[in-house]
Amino acid sequence: xxxxxxxxxxxxxxxxxxxxxxxxxxxxxxxxxxxxxxxxxxxxxxxxxxxxxxxxxxxxxxxxxxxxxxxxxxxxxxxxxxxxxxxxxxxxxxxxxxxxxxxxxxxxxxxxxxxxxxxxxxxxxxxxxxxxxxxxxxxxxxxxxxxxxxxxxxxxxxxxxxxxxxxxxxxxxxxxxxxxxxxxxxxxxxxxxxxxxxxxxxxxxxxxxxxxxxxxxxxxxxxxxxxxxxxxxxxxxxxxxxxxxxxxxxxxxxxxxxxxxxxxxxxxxxxxxxxxxxxxxxxxxxxxxxxxxxxxxxxxxxxxxxxxxxxxxxxxxxxxxxxxxxxxxxxxxxxxxxxxxxxxxxxxxxxxxxxxxxxxxxxxxxxxxxxxxxxxxxxxxxxxxxxxxxxxxxxxxxxxxxxxxxxxxxxxxxxxxxxxxxxxxxxxxxxxxxxxxxxxxxxxxxxxxxxxxxxxxxxxxxxxxxxxxxxxxxxxxxxx
Amino acid sequence: xxxxxxxxxxxxxxxxxxxxxxxxxxxxxxxxxxxxxxxxxxxxxxxxxxxxxxxxxxxxxxxxxxxxxxxxxxxxxxxxxxxxxxxxxxxxxxxxxxx
Numbered sequence: 242x243x244x245x246x247x248x249x250x251x252x253x254x255x256x257x258x259x260x261x262x263x264x265x266x267x268x269x270x271x272x273x274x275x276x277x278x279x280x281x282x283x284x285x286x287x288x289x290x291x292x293x294x295x296x297x298x299x300x301x302x303x304x305x306x307x308x309x310x311x312x313x314x315x316x317x318x319x320x321x322x323x324x325x326x327x328x329x330x331x332x333x334x335x336x337x338x339x340x341x342x343x344x345x346x347x348x349x350x351x352x353x354x355x356x357x358x359x360x361x362x363x364x365x366x367x368x369x370x371x372x373x374x375x376x377x378x379x380x381x382x383x384x385x386x387x388x389x390x391x392x393x394x395x396x397x398x399x400x401x402x403x404x405x406x407x408x409x410x411x412x413x414x415x416x417x418x419x420x421x422x423x424x425x426x427x428x429x430x431x432x433x434x435x436x437x438x439x440x441x442x443x444x445x446x447x448x449x450x451x452x453x454x455x456x457x458x459x460x461x462x463x464x465x466x467x468x469x470x471x472x473x474x475x476x477x478x479x480x481x482x483x484x485x486x487x488x489x490x491x492x493x494x495x496x497x498x499x500x501x502x503x504x505x506x507x508x509x510x511x512x513x514x515x516x517x518x519x520x521x522x523x524x525x526x527x528x529x530x531x532x533x534x535x536x537x538x539x540x541x542x543x544x545x546x547x548x549x550x551x552x553x554x555x556x557x558x559x560x561x562x563x564x565x566x567x568x569x570x571x572x573x574x575x576x577x578x579x580x581x582x583x584x585x586x587x588x589x590x591x592x593x594x595x596x597x598x599x600x601x602x603x604x605x606x607x608x609x610x611x612x613x614x615x616x617x618x619x620x621x622x623x624x625x626x627x628x629x630x631x632x633x634x635x636x637x638x639x640x641x642x643x644x645x646x647x648x649x650x651x652x653x654x655x656x657x658x659x660x661x662x663x664x665x666x667x668x669x670x671x672x673x674x675x676x677x678x679x680x681x682x683x684x685x686x687x688x689x690x691x692x693x694x695x696x697x698x699x700x701x702x703x704x705x706x707x708x709x710x711x712x713x714x715x716x717x718x719x720x721x
Numbered sequence: 722x723x724x725x726x727x728x729x730x731x732x733x734x735x736x737x738x739x740x741x742x743x744x745x746x747x748x749x750x751x752x753x754x755x756x757x758x759x760x761x762x763x764x765x766x767x768x769x770x771x772x773x774x775x776x777x778x779x780x781x782x783x784x785x786x787x788x789x790x791x792x793x794x795x796x797x798x799x800x801x802x803x804x805x806x807x808x809x810x811x812x813x814x815x816x817x818x819x820x
Contacts, residue, residue, distance in 0.1 A: 588739025619772030
């Protein structure tokens with residue numbers, strides 16, 4: 242019952258063949274996760290009651306001969322920005338340290354309806370702001386592949402849990418790369434679906450036009466299975482898409498020969514060292530699969546960081562305004578007036594990165610600066626979206642690096658926020674365009690640090706993205 | 722300097738953030754660095770380009786509407802459960818109007 246080796250299929254099989262019950266598997270998963278957690282700090286808290294109740298329902302359905310669901314008995318870790326009813330959800334912030342949501346996110350409801358077992362909530366950068374999981378109010382997460390290094394962020398805990406083997410799949414959120422980059426750093430699969438593919442209802446809002454919920458897994462197939470379950474129109478999220486959800490897992494296993502892959506020249510020009518070598522080998526791997534690889538151009542790339550950080554921080558400053566001490570548990574004491582209470586609560590409660598982004602966002606939206614920054618950034622966003630639309634007229638998918646470097650040392654980049662922002666260059670572009678993108682393990686540096694390959698496709702073309710990633714994954718495994 | 726200390730204090734006040742005396746110069750330096758990078762946007766030719774306010778354009782006109790059928794609300798008790806201070810079904814806050 243080795244938890245770290247399980248897949249969605251192996252658990253399903255094990256349950257139906259009565260090799261173990263969901264309750265037994267869950268109890269073992271909880272025990273294993275609790276034992277391993279101090280090494281990474283991936284989980285902030287466990288939800289044993291909820292997990293065992295879910296497992297009990299799965300066992301009952303099996304006993305009655307009913308279909309227990311596509312995710313029956315699967316141990317799942319959930320990033321702590323996603324609301325779980327009755328289970329503390331902190332967003333890794335002091336401001337929500339004691340917050341207990343009164344409702345479930347739609348993604349959570351769908352996971353459990355499919356038989357999923359939620360083990361606990363994972364650590365992340367505070368309010369999903371960061372690229373290293375060093376901005377959590379409850380301590381950083383350590384990369385299970387290299388304990389002196391970051392797991393990436395902001396969904397570091399979820400990536401670490403899957404990499405460590407304490408969860409079979411996990412949910413994260415991605416606004417500018419927060420699923421893809423930790424997936425790359427931890428050597429697992431991480432998917433950012435099309436904007437609107439998965440309901441954002443119950444996802445604590447960071448930047449509403451850029452936020453996505455996405456799965457982590459140890460295989461493309463498992464990630465595709467989770468996406469199939471959580472995707473689809475939700476009346477509670479008016480930005481969720483009506484587009485039908487294909488049976489993603491059923492599309493895997495075939496050939497990708499003849500598919501055209503574009504590699505953006507603007508992404509390659511500053512890519513150096515081992516990351517560049519591993520990326521180049523990945524491109525060769527696509528060629529050996531029969532893909533036609535060609536260079537493409539995304540000229541607006543040079544404006545992407547500025548565009549992203551204007552829009553994301555502006556939206557964040559608005560979304561985080563609600564944490565003011567009135568409604569959500571934490572309130573600064575000894576404030577004589579309402580204004581004082583707002584300022585003290587927020588001043589005491591937010592970490593530095595959140596404050597930085599809130600102030601930036603407030604600045605770019607303020608009178609006199611709105612046109613120059615926010616409006617301009619929205620126009621540049623159109624340019625970036627146009628670049629991708631144009632590219633997908635020529636190619637079926639885009640292959641790109643995920644990050645200019647593999648996992649860096651804890652503490653190495655905390656003093657240079659601008660450098661941290663600049664390192665998001667390969668992931669923020671896809672977010673701005675709203676297209677689906679994912680990271681699949683590509684190789685390792687000489688030191689054994691994982692490096693991911695990013696695959697991007699057109700809106701709602703997760704099918705092509707998964708087919709390519711699946712073929713790539715098989716070829717990568719065969720090579721090693 | 723793209724942003725003065727006075728502007729930092731102004732923005733912090735707009736954002737309802739109390740900053741300590743040590744935080745102010747630190748954030749001033751941080752914001753300055755980032756705002757300098759934002760200057761790049763001026764190099765982008767956006768003549769005749771519409772701002773991208775929506776990510777996907779295919780939503781129906783009534784995408785944000787639902788049938789006018791009453792649904793069970795969250796309920797006052799659940800809504801107040803996380804209140805730092807509450808009473809009689811209301812959130813309690815300090816003095817609203819300053820003396």
